[in-house]
Amino acid sequence: MPSTSHRAPHDVLQVDPVLGRRVRRRMSEVERHLHAAVARPDDPRLEIAAAHLLTAGGKRIRPLLALLAGEFGDGGAPEVRTAAVIVELAHLASLHHDDVMDEALTRRGVVSVNARWGNSVAVLAGDFLLAKTAELSAQMSPEVVRAQSAALSRLVQGQLLETVGPLPGADLHAHYLRVIRDKTGALLSLATRLGALGAGAAPWMVRALDAYGEALGVAFQIADDILDVTEPAGESGKSAGLDLMHGLATLPVLYGLEDDRIGTELRELLSDGPVPDEDRLARMLALLRGSDAIARSHAEVERHCATALAALSVLPASPARAALAELCSVVSERSAAYALTPVA
Ligand code: GRG
Numbered sequence: 001m002p003s004t005s006h007r008a009p010h011d012v013l014q015v016d017p018v019l020g021r022r023v024r025r026r027m028s029e030v031e032r033h034l035h036a037a038v039a040r041p042d043d044p045r046l047e048i049a050a051a052h053l054l055t056a057g058g059k060r061i062r063p064l065l066a067l068l069a070g071e072f073g074d075g076g077a078p079e080v081r082t083a084a085v086i087v088e089l090a091h092l093a094s095l096h097h098d099d100v101m102d103e104a105l106t107r108r109g110v111v112s113v114n115a116r117w118g119n120s121v122a123v124l125a126g127d128f129l130l131a132k133t134a135e136l137s138a139q140m141s142p143e144v145v146r147a148q149s150a151a152l153s154r155l156v157q158g159q160l161l162e163t164v165g166p167l168p169g170a171d172l173h174a175h176y177l178r179v180i181r182d183k184t185g186a187l188l189s190l191a192t193r194l195g196a197l198g199a200g201a202a203p204w205m206v207r208a209l210d211a212y213g214e215a216l217g218v219a220f221q222i223a224d225d226i227l228d229v230t231e232p233a234g235e236s237g238k239s240a241g242l243d244l245m246h247g248l249a250t251l252p253v254l255y256g257l258e259d260d261r262i263g264t265e266l267r268e269l270l271s272d273g274p275v276p277d278e279d280r281l282a283r284m285l286a287l288l289r290g291s292d293a294i295a296r297s298h299a300e301v302e303r304h305c306a307t308a309l310a311a312l313s314v315l316p317a318s319p320a321r322a323a324l325a326e327l328c329s330v331v332s333e334r335s336a337a338y339a340l341t342p343v344a
Pocket of ligand 1: 057094
C-alpha cells in the first residue's frame with residue numbers, strides 16, 4: 001500500500017531558515033490572536049464550542065498563505081496578522097456549517113461540533129466565528145471588507161451549487177470546477193489577497209498572489225477529493241468515502257464513470273441513491289482505486305499547480321516566492337501516492 005504520510009504545508013518554510021524563523025514567530029502571534037478572537041470570559045460555553053476545532057489543530061494553510069503573501073510588502077504589519085486570523089476563522093465557520101450539512105461525526109481527528117453539542121450550537125458557533133471575521137476586516141480597510149464579502153459570497157454559492165447539483169444536461173466537469181473554484185479557491189485566494197493588501201504590496205503583486213491562491217485552491221480541493229477515495233479511514237481526520245456517501249460527483253467519480261472498465265458498474269452502484277451501505281461504499285471505493293480515475297484526477301492537480309506557479313513567476317524571486325512554489329509540490333504530493341501506484 002502506498003505511503004500516506006504527507007509533508008505539512010508549514011514544511012515549506014524549510015526553503016529558507018531566516019524566512020522560516022520569521023514566519024513561525026508570526027504564526028505563533030496568529031495563534032494567540034485566533035484564541036483571543038473566540039475568547040468569551042463572560043460565557044465560556046460559547047467559547048468552548050467555537051474554540052473546539054481551533055484547538056483540535058488543522059494544517060493552517062490559509063494563515064500560512066496570508067503570512068507568505070505579506071512578505072511581498074511589510075510582512076511585519078499588524079494587518080498581515082489580522083488577515084491570517086480572518087481567513088482561518090472564516091474557514092472554521094465554513095467547517096462548522098459543512099459538518100452540520102454532512103452530519104459529520106469527526107473533524108480534525110476529534111468529534112465534530114455538531115456531534116458533540118448538536119446542530120443548533122454548531123451553526124450558531126459558526127455564525128459567531130463569521131461575525132468575528134467581519135469585526136476584524138472592518139478594522140482594516142473598505143477594500144478588505146469588499147474582498148472578504150465577495151469571497152464569502154462565493155464560498156456559500158459554491159456550497160449551494162454543490163448541494164443542488166448541476167442542471168439537467170449541464171457539463172458535469174464544468175459544474176465541478178465552478179463549485180470547487182468557489183468553495184475552496186475563493187478562500188485560498190482571499191488569504192493571499194488579504195495578506196498582500198495588509199502588507200501594502202503593489203496592486204500588480206496583489207493580483208498575481210490572488211491568481212496563485214485561486215489556482216492552488218482548486219488543486220488543493222481536487223487533491224482533497226482524491227484523498228476522500230484513496231486514504232484509509234482516519235488518516236485525514238475524517239472518514240473515507242464521505243463524498244461518495246453523499247452521492248457527490250467529485251472529479252475521481254466523474255473520471256470513474258468515463259472509464260470503460262468500471263463505468264457501468266459504478267453508475268449502477270451510484271444510481272441506487274446516496275448513503276450506501278458499507279458493502280456498496282467499499283465496492284465503489286475499490287473500483288475507483290483500481291481505475292485510472294485517480295491518475296487522471298492527479299494530472300488535473302498538477303495542471304492547476306502549474307497555473308499557480310505561472311502566476312507566481314511574475315513576482316520577484318525571494319524566499320517567500322520559493323516557499324509558495326514549494327507549497328504547490330506539497331499539494332501535488334498529497335494526491336500523488338495512489339496515482340503513481342494504482343491498486344487492484
Ligand atoms: C459559513 C463561511 C461559511 C460558509 C458556508 C459550508 C459552506 C458555506 C462552505 C463549505 C466549504 C468547504 C467546507 C469547502 C471545503 C474546503 C476544504 C478543502 C476543507 C478542508 O481544508 P483543510 O484541509 O482543513 O485545510 P484543515 O482542518 O487542515 O484546516
